[in-house]
Amino acid sequence: MSADAERGHQQRTIRCLIAKVGLDGHDRGAHVISRAFRDAGFEVVYSGLHRSPDEIVQAAVQEDVDVLGLSILSGAHNTLVPKVIEGLEEYGAFEDTLILVGGIIPDEDRPKLKELGVAAVFGPGTSMKETIEFVRENAPRRD
Template sequence: MSEDSTRNVRCLVAKVGLDGHDRGAHVITRAFRDAGFEVIYSGLHKAPDEIVQAAVQEDVDVLGISILSGAHNTLVPKIIEGLAEYDAAEDTLVIVGGIIPDEDRADLEAAGVDAIFGPGTPMADTISFIESNAPHRD
């Protein structure tokens, strides 16, 4: 294995807004830990600015936003804008998991989301995406 493939990837799994459905976030948190990632879980009902602060303070490589509330078009861009204010948007891989209608995907990607994973996505696909795309930090 190369040094890059064994480095410890830091992930923040975040629940934004009033979305109280956290089973998926717990499942993905466990899968990320099992894959060797260092994982921080935000807990429920976080405001976009709280997620930005946690991502910046914890110096995460990956921000995984779990959202099922339907407020993704409002809340996710606010998080990405907040990361940009701290010059952290370019070196943070932003992924979204949840129920995201096909018609909303392009706007989220244009806002800065690197990948969207819907229900039923194999864990291996998400983990492989992170391993291939997480920014390398010296």
């Protein structure tokens, strides 16, 4: 492979879905992270508000995303995140998707989310730089 082709291969755009799951209507953080990801060169799809776990799974599969960022402020993360993960597993998309959760997640709930397959939980005050670097370092590499 030529040097230019190799650089192009390494520079593949990371595709992200930022999703608001459940009845949570607070979407400012989802908009902020979507804009930061776009500014970082990621391709971003935003789900809009009040999406069911199945709608998010369908969007993730149809858009063939590398990263799924779930924004949850409602407190329903222990119910909704497992449903999204189960749906991704049913479609065979779980292994190829970096799953992130952002929002108000109590410290005691974070280990269970990580056991389920969430790569990271980002709470209020997390720097955009930290989140972007995490995605760049951990997004699945696909051809």
